[in-house]
Amino acid sequence: MDCQSVVADRAAAVIETSRIECDQAVFTSIPSPMGRGYRIVAASGGVTANERREIIQRSPSHGALASAAADAAAVVSFGIAGGRHCVMASWHAEAEHTGRGGFRVHTQIALLDDKQFAAVACDPFAIEPALRAARGAALVADTRLPMLTFSPSIDRQICDAASIEHMATITAPVLSGERVLVTRPLTDASVAVLFDMLPLAARRGVTLCTGLRFAAARALGIVFAPVKKGEVEQILHDHPYVTDESFLTNVAKRGVWSDWLQFASRLIAAGDRRRLRRWTDRMDTPRTAESLGMLARLAQSLDAIESMIEADLSTLLARPYPVTNDALVLEVQRSLTEAAQQRLTRLRAEAAQNAESIGDAIDLSWP
Amino acid sequence: MYASTLSPSTACLICDRENSPGSILCGGCAAPMALVHATEAAQRPPRLVTILGDSNVGKTVYLGFLLDMLTQRANGFEAIPRGAQSIELSQLVISHLAWRMFPPKTAMEADTWKWSYFEVCKRGRKEKWVDLITPDLAGEAIAAEVSSPTTFTIIQKLLDRTAGIMLLVDAAAAANGSAQPDFFALKMLSYVDALGAARKGKKIDTPVAIVLTKADYVPECFEQPRRFAEANLNRLWNLCESRLSRYEFFATSVVGSLGYAVDPKGESAIPVPLHTSLRGVLEPFEWIVNQL
Numbered sequence: 001m002d003c004q005s006v007v008a009d010r011a012a013a014v015i016e017t018s019r020i021e022c023d024q025a026v027f028t029s030i031p032s033p034m035g036r037g038y039r040i041v042a043a044s045g046g047v048t049a050n051e052r053r054e055i056i057q058r059s060p061s062h063g064a065l066a067s068a069a070a071d072a073a074a075v076v077s078f079g080i081a082g083g084r085h086c087v088m089a090s091w092h093a094e095a096e097h098t099g100r101g102g103f104r105v106h107t108q109i110a111l112l113d114d115k116q117f118a119a120v121a122c123d124p125f126a127i128e129p130a131l132r133a134a135r136g137a138a139l140v141a142d143t144r145l146p147m148l149t150f151s152p153s154i155d156r157q158i159c160d161a162a163s164i165e166h167m168a169t170i171t172a173p174v175l176s177g178e179r180v181l182v183t184r185p186l187t188d189a190s191v192a193v194l195f196d197m198l199p200l201a202a203r204r205g206v207t208l209c210t211g212l213r214f215a216a217a218r219a220l221g222i223v224f225a226p227v228k229k230g231e232v233e234q235i236l237h238d239h240p241y242v243t244d245e246s247f248l249t250n251v252a253k254r255g256v257w258s259d260w261l262q263f264a265s266r267l268i269a270a271g272d273r274r275r276l277r278r279w280t281d282r283m284d285t286p287r288t289a290e291s292l293g294m295l296a297r298l299a300q301s302l303d304a305i306e307s308m309i310e311a312d313l314s315t316l317l318a319r320p321y322p323v324t325n326d327a328l329v330l331e332v333q334r335s336l337t338e339a340a341q342q343r344l345t346r347l348r349a350e351a352a353q354n355a356e357s358i359g360d361a362i363d364l365s366w367p
Numbered sequence: 368m369y370a371s372t373l374s375p376s377t378a379c380l381i382c383d384r385e386n387s388p389g390s391i392l393c394g395g396c397a398a399p400m401a402l403v404h405a406t407e408a409a410q411r412p413p414r415l416v417t418i419l420g421d422s423n424v425g426k427t428v429y430l431g432f433l434l435d436m437l438t439q440r441a442n443g444f445e446a447i448p449r450g451a452q453s454i455e456l457s458q459l460v461i462s463h464l465a466w467r468m469f470p471p472k473t474a475m476e477a478d479t480w481k482w483s484y485f486e487v488c489k490r491g492r493k494e495k496w497v498d499l500i501t502p503d504l505a506g507e508a509i510a511a512e513v514s515s516p517t518t519f520t521i522i523q524k525l526l527d528r529t530a531g532i533m534l535l536v537d538a539a540a541a542a543n544g545s546a547q548p549d550f551f552a553l554k555m556l557s558y559v560d561a562l563g564a565a566r567k568g569k570k571i572d573t574p575v576a577i578v579l580t581k582a583d584y585v586p587e588c589f590e591q592p593r594r595f596a597e598a599n600l601n602r603l604w605n606l607c608e609s610r611l612s613r614y615e616f617f618a619t620s621v622v623g624s625l626g627y628a629v630d631p632k633g634e635s636a637i638p639v640p641l642h643t644s645l646r647g648v649l650e651p652f653e654w655i656v657n658q659l
Contacts, residue, residue, distance in 0.1 A: 037422030037507040053518045057509045061475035077542050099637035100472045180381045215476040
């Protein structure tokens with residue numbers, strides 16, 4: 001028995017079957033009779049004035065993408081005025097129309113309420129494919145857009161061990177509520193691993209930006225941006241960020257989250273992100289390090305049941321579990337007990353059978 | 368002894384927000400804190416001159432050339448930069464145009480804006496030194512703030528403190544029949560007018576130089592800029608008459624001739640400045656300084 005059968009599939013089904021209809025907008029620079037330059041060129045009817053203001057404040061403009069390549073892309077996610085959640089995806093489009101070099105930056109924006117954001121498991125990378133598809137639609141400036149309709153999906157690409165390790169070190173300060181500046185280049189596939197490692201309740205409050213140059217005005221909690229060393233010092237002096245570099249050389253800095261992050265990394269490295277996600281998608285209340293660590297240790301014991309000998313199983317069953325009200329922990333404890341008892345029963349039965357066989361063999365050998 | 372004279376925090380020159388000692392940029396408005404340190408050492412209070420204008424009107428190019436001309440002591444001016452960052456804008460503009468390229472578009476992110484701080488004096492019988500601070504703002508940020516106040520509060524803070532305004536308007540587009548320059552300038556001045564609600568109906572006393580850019584397309588603009596404005600920017604003209612007590616129209620041009628590079632597919636044409644021919648760059652600035 002393993003974790004998969006323990007946790008209900010309810011959480012996994014949420015992201016795989018929901019169809020969501022939400023407000024959308026486009027921020028870019030295309031000339032029109034009403035104006036030119038970077039602005040909200042089109043939006044659906046439900047985008048409020050306050051939301052427009054904040055979108056303009058935070059959206060990337062000319063030269064804001066971290067890479068100068070034509071295929072550069074970025075993702076930004078944050079809570080917006082009025083209570084909704086804003087997810088932006090940006091790309092380079094054609095050459096900037098005033099001929100001053102560089103590409104036009106096209107930003108497609110989705111606005112989700114609490115229920116809709118929960119339906120995508122608070123994961124902006126579940127919406128990014130829909131935003132990319134919406135970009136393909138013909139854009140007429142100063143017009144009203146229809147609502148964005150999409151089914152969220154997660155593209156689970158394979159990550160290398162180094163990236164998984166890196167994301168685990170970044171997740172620790174995020175879980176502790178710190179603001180993190182990540183200067184090492186990482187792919188979106190690697191960044192998406194963060195959302196597998198974070199409990200749903202923690203994901204809800206995450207504000208994130210990947211693929212853009214650092215801009216303090218965006219005021220985001222996790223920033224993935226290539227920044228030179230001198231600039232890093234300036235940013236750290238002026239703003240309350242910690243950098244990934246300060247954690248990389250010191251794994252011990254994962255501190256109280258070590259057990260959980262080790263467990264999560266193991267699952268991801270084993271190609272079992274779906275399993276990890278089923279756990280974290282169910283964690284819709286804040287989790288302490290103790291609670292997550294307990295879950296990780298229980299899960300690891302559960303995974304190791306089939307290799308345990310009778311003595312270990314007896315010890316496991318005799319040891320009392322820490323008292324907790326956490327429903328998920330209680331569920332795993334029950335399953336662990338059940339699995340241990342079943343294995344113990346099986347081992348004893350096998351032992352009894354073996355003893356009988358040996359006894360018969362001895363009887364037969366005597367004249 | 369030195370430690371005891373350090374204040375625990377430093378107030379930003381533009382938005383008054385307190386910043387920790389050693390901050391490079393203000394945490395509120397992203398204005399460089401070096402301005403504060405430079406003003407502390409100055410003998411005169413600094414004067415802020417704000418360059419306003421729509422996107423692609425030529426603010427960066429105009430300001431870059433203006434500062435460079437002042438540094439080169441054009442027309443009897445002497446300008447001393449306060450801090451190396453004050454040279455960045457003119458270096459950016461001159462370097463790009465030397466390569467027959469327009470400088471990159473100014474991004475909306477305030478921490479990328481270039482700020483210049485110069486001590487300026489016109490040599491003559493009555494020499495008057497003026498400390499000038501001029502930020503190069505993004506046109507889209509100005510437009511966004513005008514359309515929805517408090518989107519970029521730094522613009523409002525700048526205008527609250529500004530000693531003079533240069534409002535750049537695209538003369539070429541206006542002469543071509545576009546109403547966009549007129550409407551933008553009208554909205555801009557209306558915004559400035561609304562900021563001074565305490566004046567209770569009195570006219571705006573801040574000197575405003577309306578600078579008609581790209582006037583090489585419309586040579587008659589140089590001869591009679593007022594008449595050009597009255598004919599082609601009538602909404603702006605009327606508002607200036609009604610709400611400004613000190614204003615003047617100027618025509619300016621930087622590019623001598625323009626070529627167009629077309630991509631192999633013929634889908635887009637990029638303007639290429641073949642050479643520069645400065646005209647009317649100093650006059651608006653000189654007028655503003657005389658008003659201060």
